[in-house]
Amino acid sequence: MTTTTTELFLDGSWTGGGAGTFTAVNPSTGEAITEIASADAQDVNTAVAAATRALRGDWAAVPPSGKGALLHRLADLVERDADTLARLEALELGVPFGFASALFVPNLIGSLRYYAGWADKVNGEVISSDGYFGAPTHAYTRREPIGVIAAIVPWNAPLMILGWKLAPALATGNAVIVKPAEDATLSILHLAKLVQEAGFPSGTVQVLPGIGAVTGEALAVHPGVHKVSFTGSTETGRRILRNSAVNFKRTTLELGGKSPQVIFEDADLPSAIQGAAMGLFSNQGQVCAAGTRILVHRDVYDAVLDGLKAAAEAQVVGDPFDQATTMGPLVNGSQRDKVLGYVEKGKAEGATLVTGGSPVGGPGFFVNPAVFAGTNEHTIAREEIFGPVGTVIPFDNDAEAVALANDNDYGLAATVWTTDLGRAHSVSAALQAGAIGVNGWSPLGPQLPWGGLKASGVGRELGYEGVLANTEVKTVTIVL
Ligand code: NAD
Numbered sequence: 314m315t316t317t318t319t320e321l322f323l324d325g326s327w328t329g330g331g332a333g334t335f336t337a338v339n340p341s342t343g344e345a346i347t348e349i350a351s352a353d354a355q356d357v358n359t360a361v362a363a364a365t366r367a368l369r370g371d372w373a374a375v376p377p378s379g380k381g382a383l384l385h386r387l388a389d390l391v392e393r394d395a396d397t398l399a400r401l402e403a404l405e406l407g408v409p410f411g412f413a414s415a416l417f418v419p420n421l422i423g424s425l426r427y428y429a430g431w432a433d434k435v436n437g438e439v440i441s442s443d444g445y446f447g448a449p450t451h452a453y454t455r456r457e458p459i460g461v462i463a464a465i466v467p468w469n470a471p472l473m474i475l476g477w478k479l480a481p482a483l484a485t486g487n488a489v490i491v492k493p494a495e496d497a498t499l500s501i502l503h504l505a506k507l508v509q510e511a512g513f514p515s516g517t518v519q520v521l522p523g524i525g526a527v528t529g530e531a532l533a534v535h536p537g538v539h540k541v542s543f544t545g546s547t548e549t550g551r552r553i554l555r556n557s558a559v560n561f562k563r564t565t566l567e568l569g570g571k572s573p574q575v576i577f578e579d580a581d582l583p584s585a586i587q588g589a590a591m592g593l594f595s596n597q598g599q600v601c602a603a604g605t606r607i608l609v610h611r612d613v614y615d616a617v618l619d620g621l622k623a624a625a626e627a628q629v630v631g632d633p634f635d636q637a638t639t640m641g642p643l644v645n646g647s648q649r650d651k652v653l654g655y656v657e658k659g660k661a662e663g664a665t666l667v668t669g670g671s672p673v674g675g676p677g678f679f680v681n682p683a684v685f686a687g688t689n690e691h692t693i694a695r696e697e698i699f700g701p702v703g704t705v706i707p708f709d710n711d712a713e714a715v716a717l718a719n720d721n722d723y724g725l726a727a728t729v730w731t732t733d734l735g736r737a738h739s740v741s742a743a744l745q746a747g748a749i750g751v752n753g754w755s756p757l758g759p760q761l762p763w764g765g766l767k768a769s770g771v772g773r774e775l776g777y778e779g780v781l782a783n784t785e786v787k788t789v790t791i792v793l
Contacts (some may be wrong), residue, residue, distance in 0.1 A: 322505035323516030324363035340407040352521035354531040361537040365490035367516030381432030388425035390507040402502040407641035425478035427759035428484035456784040458486035460539035463532035468497035481779035565772035570725030573718035574604035585730035586620035592754035600699035602726035649678040652700030659693040724766030
């Protein structure tokens with residue numbers, strides 16, 4: 314196993330950052346873990362120049378099957394260091410170690426292997442055309458790399474979300490500059506060590522930790538960056554879209570959510586309650602697809618509310634490294650305060666707090682999970698909280714359920730709980746969301762396209778959509 318570094322991974326070497334350092338904090342204790350090098354705009358210039366050289370030289374020279382082999386080699390190394398990577402995420406994010414081990418790291422491995430398979434299967438098409446002023450033609454398309462891609466990553470699932478960006482971008486021949494989030498850098502720096510060990514040419518993958526407004530901003534405005542693949546808040550996404558206009562960068566924006574979970578009266582209730590609780594409390598509710606609006610048919614409303622109250626009270630909030638823990642701390646103090654502020658707002662607006670919503674005493678940023686009985690008009694049911702706070706809302710018929718589900722600015726994901734197959738299809742078709750789970754909250758996999766409608770974003774990642782999103786189409790017409 315390699316030792317985790319705290320420096321920038323720039324043009325194949327490890328170096329300090331022009332903007333000094335920032336502090337990584339352990340959210341379970343509030344204490345500093347280490348200082349991490351912080352990149353400035355000059356470091357971004359250096360990285361873009363190195364990425365451009367790789368694209369014109371050593372990386373371009375690696376044949377498609379060789380690119381696939383490198384991705385498989387990286388997946389092998391991630392498998393070897395899976396324990397370390399999951400530990401770093403538990404330490405820095407507070408996610409329970411078991412959750413990071415069971416989901417975040419395997420999901421990264423899955424993305425690397427899935428796109429390793431694509432690397433030598435990215436083909437153009439031969440086009441039937443009407444010819445050129447009476448002469449016949451042979452026309453075809455090429456799918457080419459976009460170029461230098463900035464992958465800007467949030468803190469809530471760093472390795473998993475980076476995998477959605479890195480693997481398809483590399484499989485299709487791009488060079489990637491990674492900007493991790495300030496609160497979640499260490500696991501990505503360890504991954505950079507594995508990139509180096511796997512033998513990717515210098516400049517193909519670089520990692521620039523830093524502050525969003527400095528490093529992220531410099532990447533978004535840089536004329537040598539051809540695409541920004543961003544996951545994070547809707548507000549930052551808007552800013553990146555504006556900044557990307559300088560050179561018409563391609564953008565993929567995976568933004569926030571306020572996803573509904575619709576529980577019909579014919580649902581398998583124990584599964585629905587268990588799944589709805591998973592959608593509320595996984596990763597402390599710091600999940601873009603968190604199912605925080607639980608819409609329930611009035612016939613089963615009381616049973617679901619009781620079930621979710623019991624599920625919240627059964628959560629074990631504590632040390633992420635303790636095997637019994639199901640919920641760790643929130644990622645930092647301001648996130649904890651934001652979540653507690655929403656709980657107060659919910660109470661002040663007249664929603665009924667059924668359980669939880671209080672800070673846990675002692676060090677660290679722990680909060681007891683909260684369940685409210687409320688309406689779709691309450692602020693807690695309209696805005697993304699990004700914490701373990703759910704609102705349970707009644708409905709009387711399918712049309713009302715769909716109207717309530719769609720009555721929100723976001724449109725990332727939705728879950729439908731029913732045993733009626735026809736209802737499953739018709740409600741799925743009517744919901745305004747990029748990904749629908751029926752009888753399972755937020756199914757994820759490298760083969761399944763992911764992304765949102767409305768304020769939840771632009772474009773799709775994963776699956777074949779991920780290949781398309783990382784390539785440009787060039788049309789070649791030969792007049793015969
Ligand atoms: P954030 O927008 O604050 O930060 C995300 C990243 O952007 C960080 O690396 C940050 O440093 C960087 N950044 C900040 N300002 C920037 C700027 N001006 N220019 C360029 N980069 C900048 O988001 P966060 O708090 O890290 O993450 C939480 C958000 O991410 C939530 O809204 C959540 O819903 C969303 N999210 C969405 C998905 C999805 O797939 N749709 C997945 C996970 C998280």
